[in-house]
Amino acid sequence: MTYLELDRVGKQFGAQTVVDDFSLAVRKGEFISFLGPSGCGKTTTLQMIAGFLDPSRGAIRLEGKDLTAVHPARRGLGIVFQSYALFPHMTAAENVAFGLEMKKVPRGERAERVRAALAMVGLSGYEERYPRRMSGGQQQRVALARALVIRPSVLLLDEPLSNLDAKLREEMQIELRQIQRTLGTTTVLVTHDQNEAMSLSDRIVVMSQGRIEQIGTPQETYERPASAFVSQFLGKTNEFAATVDRGSASARLVAGAWSAPAPPGVAGPVTISIRPERIGFSDTGLAAKVVIRIFQGNHWLFQCESECGPAIVIRQNDGQVQPAEGDAVRLAWRPDDMSLRGGGAR
């Protein structure tokens, strides 16, 4: 059941197309992320949903009704901005109460809902604080409470965590997900951080240059990337040029010293795409040399120079002896773990 629908939405600034042919159906209660590098049109799309920008083409519908015809002040959406955009001359409680005041909620109910909203984000006792006297994380929570207290039909988050340090960001991610699950608010998150998108969302919309590259669950987009852009943007990936050798009885896919039976329908030169954590060191396979070895606590990162170009390998720190810098190694992987592009493969 579609709740929020974007139907072939496009946005034009002069001659420049910022968003093109954007279609998406969001279910009620779903957590969707728009993921992409800066300038990919994700924030523009969010602003069109919010009503700060009008789409040049296409329609945006909420529960089947045209949303673009509704004034932004009456859309009833909750928005958390990257800069939080708190009102600095109002206390935390006054900030949260503002939206309720605009909706003419009676004073008694207003106070109760403000208290509950601040408690939900863990800020009980901070009612009378001014934003300038709060930490970034606390300001972020006030902004979230302010957006949620009006019981929005859709919660829009514009890079809400990008101004927090790494540890706090991780905490807030978990908290955000919990709050969203409890309230069941349909949520759209804009982010350039693939980890954030993957850990928070039900589905990710990967965007590049104003176009949708792929829509899918975090697992789908990571493991079955629809394009080279997606595979490179979502995590690290290795790419090796390979050829199909039809010399023997069964056709084989060959990349340097590595080879495997060629999948049916594959002909000519292809590109193998393989995640670094799916490559193992073995006795046979692609010949390579470890250039740099980096210890990262729970795993090792190897930067290798292989016969098919640079390669990254990630190995769990499971107590096994790992190759040292300068060692000659052989890289191998299961054919199921790779994806192929070009040469008739997709």
Place this chain on the structure above:
Amino acid sequence: MSTADMAPANAVVSAEPRNARAPWALAAPAVMLFAGVLVIPLAMTVMLSFHDWGQYKGIEPVFILKNWREIATDPYYAEMFWRTFRIALLTTLITAVLGAPEAYILNRMSGRWRSIFLLLILGPLLISVVARTLGWALLFGGNNGVVNKLLMSLGLIATPLRFMFTETGMVVALAHVMMPFMVLSVWAALQRLDPQIENAALSLGAGPLTILRRIIMPQIMPGVLSGAIIVFSLSASAFATPAIIGGRRLKVAATLAYDEFLNTLNWPLGAAVAVLLLVALVLIVVGSNALIERRYAEVFR
């Protein structure tokens, strides 16, 4: 910084334990300049205000309260000081009421238009204050002045307004001269505004008027008030504009002090007027600044 650059500073410091005399030595040129051009003349002016003066004997370096008593008792001076501060206050109000919206509109303009209009607003600062005021004198000039003709042909007034040698004319000309200070001050406050803050209020259901009144106004108030302090103190001590528009007929503190010094040659009385203007202005500015800082301390620290 290379070691060669450090050498002179080190020479002073190394002889003494650090921090001892170096800061004083380094500040000495500025302190000497400050003392020479400000503190000493000011002290001499204060002393001068206690000296005696007579038509034939000139200035007598004695300590008497004659000038101060005259200022305190003669209602002429009280009226003149009230006029000075009334004009300054009216000018401040007009610049605030017109300048704040002007700055807001300027801030919302797109790049190219903004630079053109910023130049227009700053324009008055590029022209000599005397030339600007004489321009107003031409516009006002008697019953056939351009302003009066325009207002009458628009049907706004039936008989010509008197601008020259009136407080109205002075306030109008001063407001024009002071406008850039107010606009720049408010504009600086607007620049500190979060660019998303209006959208945040909009998304919470606030209309444009509510956004202006509840969100924008409170945040630019410190800018308006600091602009008001600048405009008020500059207007109260302005000389050229009151001298040309008000002339001898309508004196303010600055023109009175000037006349006492250069026409009557009663330097001690002129000094007393000047010192009183300075003290009153310092009290008003410091006082209102303290009030503003207390009022907005929590929010804008």
